[in-house]
Amino acid sequence: MITSSRNNRVAAAKKLRRTRVRRQMGNTLVEGPFLLEEAAAAAAQIHEVFALEEDAATARICKEQGCSLLRVTPQVMGALASSVNPRGPVAVVSIPETPPLEPRDSVVLWDIADPGNAGTIIRTAGAFGFQVIATAGCVDLWSPKVIRSGVGGHFRAPPIVDLDPDPGVLIASGLTPLVAAAGASAPADEVVGIPVPVALIIGNEAHGVPGRVVDTPGVNVFSLPMPGGAESLNAAVAAGIAMYLRMNAR
Amino acid sequence: MITSSRNNRVAAAKKLRRTRVRRQMGNTLVEGPFLLEEAAAAAAQIHEVFALEEDAATARICKEQGCSLLRVTPQVMGALASSVNPRGPVAVVSIPETPPLEPRDSVVLWDIADPGNAGTIIRTAGAFGFQVIATAGCVDLWSPKVIRSGVGGHFRAPPIVDLDPDPGVLIASGLTPLVAAAGASAPADEVVGIPVPVALIIGNEAHGVPGRVVDTPGVNVFSLPMPGGAESLNAAVAAGIAMYLRMNAR
Numbered sequence: 001m002i003t004s005s006r007n008n009r010v011a012a013a014k015k016l017r018r019t020r021v022r023r024q025m026g027n028t029l030v031e032g033p034f035l036l037e038e039a040a041a042a043a044a045q046i047h048e049v050f051a052l053e054e055d056a057a058t059a060r061i062c063k064e065q066g067c068s069l070l071r072v073t074p075q076v077m078g079a080l081a082s083s084v085n086p087r088g089p090v091a092v093v094s095i096p097e098t099p100p101l102e103p104r105d106s107v108v109l110w111d112i113a114d115p116g117n118a119g120t121i122i123r124t125a126g127a128f129g130f131q132v133i134a135t136a137g138c139v140d141l142w143s144p145k146v147i148r149s150g151v152g153g154h155f156r157a158p159p160i161v162d163l164d165p166d167p168g169v170l171i172a173s174g175l176t177p178l179v180a181a182a183g184a185s186a187p188a189d190e191v192v193g194i195p196v197p198v199a200l201i202i203g204n205e206a207h208g209v210p211g212r213v214v215d216t217p218g219v220n221v222f223s224l225p226m227p228g229g230a231e232s233l234n235a236a237v238a239a240g241i242a243m244y245l246r247m248n249a250r
Numbered sequence: 251m252i253t254s255s256r257n258n259r260v261a262a263a264k265k266l267r268r269t270r271v272r273r274q275m276g277n278t279l280v281e282g283p284f285l286l287e288e289a290a291a292a293a294a295q296i297h298e299v300f301a302l303e304e305d306a307a308t309a310r311i312c313k314e315q316g317c318s319l320l321r322v323t324p325q326v327m328g329a330l331a332s333s334v335n336p337r338g339p340v341a342v343v344s345i346p347e348t349p350p351l352e353p354r355d356s357v358v359l360w361d362i363a364d365p366g367n368a369g370t371i372i373r374t375a376g377a378f379g380f381q382v383i384a385t386a387g388c389v390d391l392w393s394p395k396v397i398r399s400g401v402g403g404h405f406r407a408p409p410i411v412d413l414d415p416d417p418g419v420l421i422a423s424g425l426t427p428l429v430a431a432a433g434a435s436a437p438a439d440e441v442v443g444i445p446v447p448v449a450l451i452i453g454n455e456a457h458g459v460p461g462r463v464v465d466t467p468g469v470n471v472f473s474l475p476m477p478g479g480a481e482s483l484n485a486a487v488a489a490g491i492a493m494y495l496r497m498n499a500r
Contacts, residue, residue: 116366120484127476127483151482189498224494226377232401233377233490234370240487241494244474248439 002050002072005079009048009070013092014079019140022095028142030091031081033057035152040065042155045094050080052088082144095142096158103174104197105130105246107239108165110213111137111204119149120236121202126153128243133160133170133199165199167216175199177219179209180238184223191222192242193249200246202239252300252322255329259298259320263342264329269390272345278392280341281331283307285402290315292405295344300330302338332394345392346408353424354447355380355496357489358415360463361387361454369399370486371452376403378493383410383420383449415449417466425449427469429459430488434473441472442492443499450496452489 002010015021016029027047030039036058039046046065050072051058062069072080072088080090107130112118118139125132132153134141141159163169167177178191179201192198201219203209214221224233224241233241252260265271266279277297280289286308289296296315300322301308312319322330322338330340357380362368368389375382382403384391391409413419417427428441429451442448451469453459464471474483474491483491 120487123484124487149484151484225497234373234399234401234486236484237370237374237487237490240483240490244491244494247475 002070002076005076007076010050010072010076010080013048013050013090016092017082017144019143022140022142026095027092028095028147029080029082029144030093031083031086031088031144031148033089035147036061036089036091038152038155039091039093042096044096044155047092047094049089049091050077052077058089083148096155098160098162099158101133101160101163101173102131105250106133106175106197106199107131107243108170108177108199108201109134109138109141109159110165110201110209111135111207112202112235113139113205114235115139115143115145116149117205117234117236119146119151119153121239122146122150122153122157122159124153124236124240124243126150126156128247130157130200130243131160132157133163133165135165136161167213167219170199171218177201177216178242179203179214179219179221180224180242181209181214181221184221186220186222188222188224188242188245189249191220192246194220198246200239200242202235205235252320252326255326257326260300260322260326260330263298263300263340266342267332267394269393272390272392276345277342278345278397279330279394280343280397281333281336281338281394282398283339285397286311286339286341288402288405289341289343292346294346294405297342297344299339299341300327302327308339333398346405348410348412349408351383351410351413351423352381355500356383356425356447356449357381357493358420358427358449358451359384359388359391359409360415360451360459361385361457362452362485363389363455364485365389365393365395366399367455367484367486369396369401369403371489372396372400372403372407372409374403374486374490374493376400376406378497380407380450380493381410382407383413383415385415386411387454417463417469420449421468427451427466428492429453429464429469429471430474430492431459431464431471434471436470436472438472438474438492438495439499441470442496444470448496450489450492452485452492455485
């Protein structure tokens with residue numbers, strides 16, 4: 001039983017809450033039994049698991065992976081986990097390699113800053129079968145908070161994070177960029193059904209998609225009607241609606 | 251300039267971060283220039299405003315409302331606001347009265363627990379013109395976090411929080427309850443277009459909509475197809491898709 005968060009292995013794991021350390025080590029933290037199962041099911045490499053108790057499911061995963069199951073006190077768990085009153089387990093997991101870009105329907109996270117939004121878009125992409133591409137300006141998609149909001153989507157559809165998804169790059173890769181913009185004249189239903197793979201670009205929460213991206217030739221702009229008169233939708237909600245419409249139109 | 255968070259007015263305002271105190275006093279905290287404008291535009295009663303600087307927009311609102319504008323230090327602002335590095339202003343505002351239930355399209359928050367989800371559903375309802383109804387088991391919809399995620403929706407469509415939205419109550423009020431459920435056979439497009447006012451029930455993040463609600467005669471169940479095979483969507487995303495489909499079908 002590890003009782004101090006100054007324990008070497010706990011201290012090393014705890015550092016993975018920092019973006020820079022995650023990128024250096026190529027590891028992240030995965031919290032909770034559901035996400036641990038998802039990581040194991042996706043054959044992600046699991047290095048060690050910290051748990052309050054040795055429950056059967058966690059013990060089985062550790063045995064299959066040949067990794068240590070380390071029991072810790074609730075206080076140590078609190079230092080490792082990003083949730084409040086964490087029940088664990090918390091696992092140190094290799095960040096999966098970025099998969100190759102395929103010419104199929106994708107959602108592009110353009111400088112998405114909120115961990116909850118980023119994770120929720122990845123979750124929806126997993127549910128609706130979309131490839132995920134992200135700009136370097138996004139929140140770190142492999143942060144524990146984003147992984148938690150992703151509810152397994154990270155392992156079902158690992159995001160492509162090593163590509164600069166400029167419209168020219170997307171078009172050259174066989175994807176037609178689509179952007180939802182306030183005040184665009186083409187309604188969503190007309191645009192999202194086009195019979196080629198699309199890249200739905202979802203813009204930053206405060207600044208949207210940059211004008212130079214929207215104005216690039218070959219980028220299709222559409223609007224989601226908002227009779228309530230509000231200025232905008234939450235980024236993850238807009239992404240969810242656009243992905244749903246696309247999925248149903250194809 | 252108020253320099254201590256032990257100042258009487260600051261201490262009283264700070265207590266409004268607690269649900270119990272908000273309910274006792276009938277007041278809440280509204281953060282940031284955009285939400286303050288929305289509250290003022292909706293004729294919500296503004297009691298006092300704490301700000302780092304006396305900018306023109308805040309000064310105008312205080313003058314129109316006849317309320318004090320109190321300058322505070324960044325440290326005091328940090329004690330009042332729920333965001334990180336808050337720029338203010340933070341206003342003490344009366345929680346608007348619950349509007350009467352109308353027989354028009356509504357979204358029902360059924361024990362929604364996450365402040366971000368609750369606020370985002372209220373935001374989407376404001377954008378798409380839906381009435382908002384909430385169970386008593388929801389997170390407090392007038393908490394500063396929920397208001398922030400609502401981005402003004404609270405003032406454009408104040409939630410109805412004093413009604414127990416049991417299916418029987420909804421039906422008696424002229425609303426047809428709809429529930430999105432995994433594995434339901436009726437596809438969304440068929441169900442959401444029915445030519446009567448509907449109440450889209452969005453369930454708790456972990457437990458969904460209770461079985462006894464789903465099974466009540468007169469409740470229509472539909473499914474959102476998920477070819478990716480994931481078990482569920484985020485509650486705010488599911489609500490957004492369902493409201494969008496309904497809005498476009500009516």
